[in-house]
Amino acid sequence: MMDSSVTIYKKAGYVSYGTSDADKITVRNSLTSIKTNRAKDTQVTESTIIMEYEKLPLAAFKGGNTGIIDNYAHIEVYFDDLIQYSGVIKKYNYNEGDKTITLTCHDMFYRLLNATNEDIVYGATTAVNVIADLVGRAGLNFYQAGGDNYSISNLKIAEGTVYADVIQNFLETMHAAIRCSKSGTIILEDQYPDYIEGGGDRNHFDWVYKDNSNNSSDDAGRDASLMKNILKVTCDVKNGDKTQTVFDKFEDPLMTEYLNGEKWYDIIDNPLANTQQKEKQ
Structure with missing residues (x-):
């Protein structure tokens, strides 16, 4: 039987969170459900986690700095001690009858859906350098695994432009794709990375799926x-x-x-x- 756990960290600013024992909580035995949608046509990977909420350190509903489970609190999901998801809590909802709390979480790609708050000007550089800089401005780590790079003489990004929109324009001209890894790093890769049939995609899975231990569902088609x-x-x-x-x-x-x-x-x-x-x- 696969062991699963969820660790939630207390908020400590835009790009940081508390890591001491007092600033985090790990939930193992009261987990009811973990569902994660990794559809490639969805920019942000959403995870819905349901667990018992009694005796959990909930943040005050009116705000403040007490409690841990709160909007924008950092969250990590582990299967057999391997990280499978990291992001923030975007929404939480109590069910008083079932004594459960439902956490709706977004992975770290959500920060790229924010807009620039100033004009950004680039001189002689490359497409990869621009993407890396934009990812860094959003407070995220970046890694290049593929994609066709090219030179840029100058580029101006107007204030109010969404980071992901600029990056998407580059991806279309680089034969590349971008995704958020399970640990929260933004990865630039080839548009069609190698795929291993039967054993799972080596870029995304950490184990071989077996129907008696892993349950999943899928809906595929073409329009x-x-x-x-x-x-x-x-x-x-x-x-x-x-x-x-x-x-x-x-x-x-x-x-x-x-x-x-x-x-x-x-x-x-x-x-x-x-x-x-x-x-x-």
């Missing part, structure tokens, strides 16, 4: 309306005082064949796709 075989990629490029829209149009013959020869067209605008290679990515 034909998302399939486009002709794409026009546009980008506005400044030339002196004038702005010129450059573009390239691409067709995938294999996709055209798959769609029975039908022509399905879409336009994608990316402010960073100012070369044909970036457009193709």
Whole structure:
């Protein structure tokens, strides 16, 4: 039987939390349910944890610095002493009848959904350096495992721009993807990392799944309306005082064949796709 536990840390500022025994609590025997959604099309990984709440150090509902279980408190989930999830408590709800508390948690990617509070200007640098700097500004650790890097001569990010929106524009031109690891590090990797069938994805799992010890559910499918075989990629490029829209149009013959020869067209605008290679990515 797999052993599971949840550790919650007392808040201590934007990017820190208390680590002494008095500033954390580990729950083992009163856990009722742990459900984590790691769907790739969801930016923030959400985990819902249900446990008995009697005698837990709850924060005062009106606020203050007493208690540990509170909004934005750091939380970690362990299976057999291996960390499987880390994030913050975004919402908690008591059930007086069942004597349980439900914690709705978001992993650390949630910080990248915040907006910049000032203009950010970059000189001669690279795409990876910009992503790493933005991740650092959000108070997170960064690691590059893949992705096609390229040089940038200058870039200005206006105040109020969401970090994740800027990063997404880069990902589209780098043939890359980004995710938050189970320990909270933001990882830049190839868009399609290696996958090992049967033994689980080595990038995400720490054990071989067995139906008698691990239960999971999945719902998968594909929507034909998302399939486009002709794409026009546009980008506005400044030339002196004038702005010129450059573009390239691409067709995938294999996709055209798959769609029975039908022509399905879409336009994608990316402010960073100012070369044909970036457009193709």
